[in-house]
Amino acid sequence: MAAMVIVVMGVSGSGKSTFGEALAHAEHWDFQDGDELHPAANLDKMREGIPLDDDDRRPWLDRVSAWIADQLQRHRHGVVACSALKRSYRERLRRAGPDVRFVYIRVPHDELQRRLQQRDHFMPASLLESQLRTLEEPAADEDALTLNGIDAPERLLAAVRRWLDGQELPVA
Template identity: 50%
Template sequence: MSGVPDPDRPTDERPQFVIVMGVSGSGKTTIATALATRLGWDFAEGDDFHPEANVEKMAHGVPLTDEDRWPWLRAIGAWMDEHAREGRSAVVTCSALKRAYRDLLREGRDRVRFCCIDVPVEELERRLAVRTGHYMPASLLPSQLATLEALQPDEPGVVVHAHGDPQHVVAEAFEKLGLIDQAGSA
């Protein structure tokens, strides 16, 4: 890291939030839990905020609509608000596929940054083909890829290319986000 201050990096002690985003199979949970552990922050799995109707739709291979997603995104936002009131920073996973979704997650929250996990399509397909115990079928990957809107320069966040060892991905995320872990190291 250079000695130049990063204007997107929070410098005070107010609670902050990192949303690890990307399509299904990108490794959001793996990366987010490692970030939260290293930071000593709380962690939430965004999928846990889905209403049962959303889970049922996805389990049956039906893509979610914007109308399906709004209550889910608001629930994640409410969780972040609760943590902010309690003075606790956190990492949460959320596909956050569209700019409008990310805008909603940031609405009224100035301490939210995104970490987009970018994975080649062939690798995503391979991962989803062998994944077990998740309600979202691999058949929904094309709809997620079609919906995904890249982070824009005016959005607070970074893109991390997920290749190789997850610890390298976590290290890249730490560096790009300018985070400091519990031990005070970047």
């Protein structure tokens, strides 16, 4: 099997980092939390409650793309947690190499709000609405797997394995 990188995507609070790390661990793949690749200026803006724009995200997406490209060039499977909110961002990440796939974790608004209020993170709950306004859920032609972020992690892992094996899956 050729090297593959899975981008676990979704808004802040969706569980993409937690699930991405669990997926990487279960498959014995490398993991990168995209939050760790943000330039300091982006982290400062978010801490101040200022939403990022496309110009802010560009250098961050470049770093995520570089990580993906490096994994694929070294023939290593990987998982990266990255919000990838817009189709154009996902297209940019896909250009990093031949086998980049997306797993979108969809979570209801109230649950996202609850999760964000319960954690200590640079991304304040006040930025959730701007992320949801920016979010373009993956379209059918993007070949992304959509998961229900309320489901148990074991169920999510099983769904990803079936998807990777080419089995038909229900829409979340």
